[in-house]
Amino acid sequence: MSKLKGKIAVVTGGGSGIGEAISKLFAQEGASVHIMDLNEEQGRQVVDSIVNDCGDAQLHVCSVSHQADVMKITAAIGKIDILVNNAGIAHVGNLENCSELDFNHLFEVNVKGAYNMLYAVVPQMKNQGGGVILNLASIAALVGIPDRFAYSMTKGAVHAMSLSVARDYMKDNIRCNSISPARVHTPFVDGFIAKNYPGKEEEMFAKLSSSQPIGRMAKPEEIAKLALFLCSDDAAFITGNDYPIDGGFIKLNN
Template sequence: MSIFSLKNKTAIITGGGSGIGKAISEVFAQNGAFVCIIDFNEENAKQTLDTIVAKGGKGIWKKCDVSNQKQVQSVIKEIASSHSIDILINNAGVAHVGNIENTTEEDLDRIYNVNVKGVYNCMHAIIPHIKSRGGVIINMASIASSVGISDRFAYSMSKGAVLTMTYSVAKDYVAENIRCNSISPARVHTPFVDGFIAKNYPGKEEEMFEKLSKTQPIGRMGSPEEIANLALYLCSDEASFITGTDFPIDGGFIKLNG
């Protein structure tokens, strides 16, 4: 149990069934939140909720494609009918490797629909439910939001949009007691990273894992739990004076590289 409590808070976590989202779901539940996992992958969502319940936590899961506004509105309305929503974690996202020349229109649309429109859809649906009582929104951005990363054109575009949406919502709703911040991780060791390495570097998994780890000045990748603990603080009452701010958690990548 952390010193930061989310007791009696209801938190919606998109992409909450795997990777960073899974860690946030579990950490929030451990610290008193009623967790609502929204995920397109039913198996991941159910397994994460089962883990939470087995450890004494409480929550629900809902299947939802965040790029589909009607689905998002329906799920949020259903949750709000029985729970007072306090927290939204916009974590659902997809990645893409490629520069502008080898990024197709289909690639760009897919990244935009999930990473940008998905964040918009969730904030658009939730803000009317929390305006009267306040709340916290955390958008998962990336170091790619603010620095150039080779071969990540579409992904960087989308995360730059997440960053500026965060600033805009924070400014527009500060008087409504809605705090909106973003978290910008560098490379984090998730199943996605392992899958990417296995697919693109068969037989060289250990070598490439070590190489990618060392791109962080601190010498390793971050853990999902480290991102989750930052999110926990930012959603707690102890962070009540923080809004409109991006939080890089990057092992020194932005400031110490170059």
């Protein structure tokens, strides 16, 4: 368990869901993990779990949408070998159900947040001779998903930024890829179902699960394993690619 031995990894939104799974797996593989999360309680729980498992982790409480905070924290961390841009929020609704407030909030966190991290970390990676960046996009960036107007917009931007960074900084030994998951079973999904479909939780969970041709949602740990591969030296020849991890949703959902 040493694919990332000696590496320093920053995981945004590492306090829950996919980010939590990535943080824990990276620590198990030898990385020193720096979690950046707005939720101090959740972030602390993940850090404590990693430390109790003999791993190395630290928590930095901040919103990635605030550039000054991002710059300060990343400068204090210093050398960063791996950046995982995972922090993000969701929104359900089509164009007519997306207010200006909704649109701006999604943009601030999902797009500007990713930009802020890239803006802070890429120069550091250049100065140290290279690094690896992984951005969490979504199948919503690649195909039309009902009632995901603003969310799809943000993930399309993340996908495009990944390609741009991969091209511009290849000569600096910086690799940049993205992952596009379909629906993943996280606490957010359970909360969404409980809030919007009280009394029909099991029925809606089954319906949402069956939307993937494989017949279930992904597990956060499955996304983390793909992230580990792409951020390790096993993927040293891979850059500028997006990897759908979707249970057949894009190609087989017809």
